[in-house]
Amino acid sequence: MQSLRRRAILGGIVWAGIAILLGGIALYYVLDGQVQRRFDDGLSDRYIQVVAALGNSSGDAELLESYLTDPLYQRPYSGRYWQIRGPDESTIVSRSLFDVLLPVAEPLSTDPETWTVQGPDGPMRGIGGLVRLEDGTNWSVSVAESLASITSERSQIRRSLLTTFALIGVLGIAATVVQTSLVLSPLNRLRQEVTRRWDRGEALEPADYPEEVAPLVSDIRALLDRNREMVERGRRQAADLAHALKTPAAILRNELDALAQSGMDVADAQTALTRVDAQLMRSLARIRAATSGADALVQTDLLNSANRMARLFRTGADGMARQFEIDVPADLxxxxxxxxLEEILGNTVENAFKWSRRTVRLTARPMPDGVELRIDDDGPGIPEESRREALRSGGRLDVSMPGTGLGLAIVSDLVAAYGGTLDLEASDLFGGLRVRIGVPAQFSPGG
Incomplete structure (x- = not known):
């Protein structure tokens, strides 16, 4: 996982999940303990009430019930019970016990003790102890309550905690995403600024970024300056090399022409020199593309360049016998x-004129992700199995025509330098060859 944003968000979610889980468990046990203590405190209060009623009634059953007026003591199996055993082994119970007794052992201590047993309506928890009245008699007092209420309360607590912590989790994830985006926003801005400022020849300002990012900005600024210097040096060297090679090549061609006029056979030498010139043109075109605005926001008026090509080819000897059609939207x-661009158009249109019978058409259309060019001719076309060979350096499929076989190879190099695509297809307009070129609206150096 290479994305810092995904890594930060995933890490935040994991740690937030761990914190929420541990916090939820701890909070559940704290609340559960409070529920248990509240339940036991209620048992103790009712135990004290029964003991007080026993003392006031001196063990009289009817009088005892008059002191314990809780309605739950009156309804059979209501979940709340009391039971008193006297010194003569007689037992007084709440009406809620109906026809059963609490299954508890007789208390042996005056200190109340809690216990949990299976009662008439399920598990219940109780408290009991030995009570000595003023007349010296000992009475066993027990008070119990069903655990159904505490079980229900615990379930409600779990549901509430799950709902609450689920909401906290969602808010935590949202906060993590927002915080990560805010923290990484300087890096995103830096990425955009690098491309924009490179295109405009501007320098990055470390003071515009947080102090944690400023050293990186300084390094990138130095790298951009070094790259600009290297690109400019490459352009100068390419121009110097082209100028230095053109003059000797022209001299050699003049000498060969002179020798040919004197009757010497220099056809092989002239062909070799032509191929050397073409290879030099291809290499210089590749250097120029690599050091030009291939990855910058350079924009060229396509119709203007197409009209220049039309004037060039229509005035040539081949252009007089062929029709050159242009279908390019204005302002594209x-x-x-x-x-x-004009080298690409020149090579492809020249190749189309060379092989066409009568018509060549240049078409351009805006696409969602860039611009598409199509050059169609009505020539013999290229069989599908031979199209890859036509794009290879020096791949001449028919030596009967003059040329070096480097035209389409140069076009392929230039189009690739701009992140574009080049395909050879059968023309559905004229039946000959279609050269389809796609140039993206944005260039990605990594792709």
Whole structure:
């Protein structure tokens, strides 16, 4: 997992989940203990009430009941009971016990003790002790209550805690996402600023970022400055190299032309020199594309360049016998340097003119993710199994036509430098070859 955002969010969720789980368990046991203590305190209070009633009534059953007026003591199996055993082994019970006795052992101590047994309506908890009245008689007093109420209360506590902590968990996850986004926002802004400022030739300002990110910004600024210097140096060297090679090549071509006019056979040398010129053109085009605005926000008017190509080819010898159609929307701009665009158009249109019978069409359309170019001709086309060979450097499928076989290879290199695609297809307009070129609206150096 390489994303810092996903890592931070997932880590926050994991730790928040652990904290919520541990906190929920601890809180449940605290609340459960409070419920248990409250239940036991209620038992103790009722035990004291029964003991007081016993003392006031001196063991008289009818008088005893008049002191214990809780309605639950009157309803059979209500879940709340009391039981008194006298010194003569006689037993007085609440009407709620109906026809049963509490299954508890006789207390042996005057200190009340709690116990849990199975009662007439399920598990119950009670308290009992030995009570000595003023006349010296000993009485066994027991008070019990069903655990159904405490079980229900515990279930309600669990449900409430689950609902509460689920809500806390959702809010915690949302807070984690928001906090992570806020913390990482300077890095996101830095990523956007690197591309924008590189395109505009501007420098990054470390003071515009938090102090934790400022050292990274300083390093990136130094790296951008170094890269700009390297790109500029590469452009200068490419231009110098092109200038340095053109002159000797022109001299060699003039010498070969002179030798040819004197009757010498220099056809092989002229072909070799032509291929050397083409290879140099391809290499220089690749260098220029690599050091140009291939990954910048360069925009070129496509119709203007297409019209330039039309004027060039229509005035040529081949252009007089062929029809060159242009279907390009006005104001359509393509993310490509003008020189690179015109070299792409020049090579593809020249190739189409070379093989077409009468018609060549250049079509351009805006696409959701960029611009698509199509160059169609009515020539013989290229069989599907031979199209890959046509894109290979020097891949000439027919040596009867003049050329070096590098035109489409140069186009492929330039299109790839802009993150685009090049495909050779059968033309559904004229039946010949279609060259389809796609140039994305945005360039991703990593992809």
């Amino acid at each position: 701009r393509i993310r490509m340097d003008q020189q690179d």
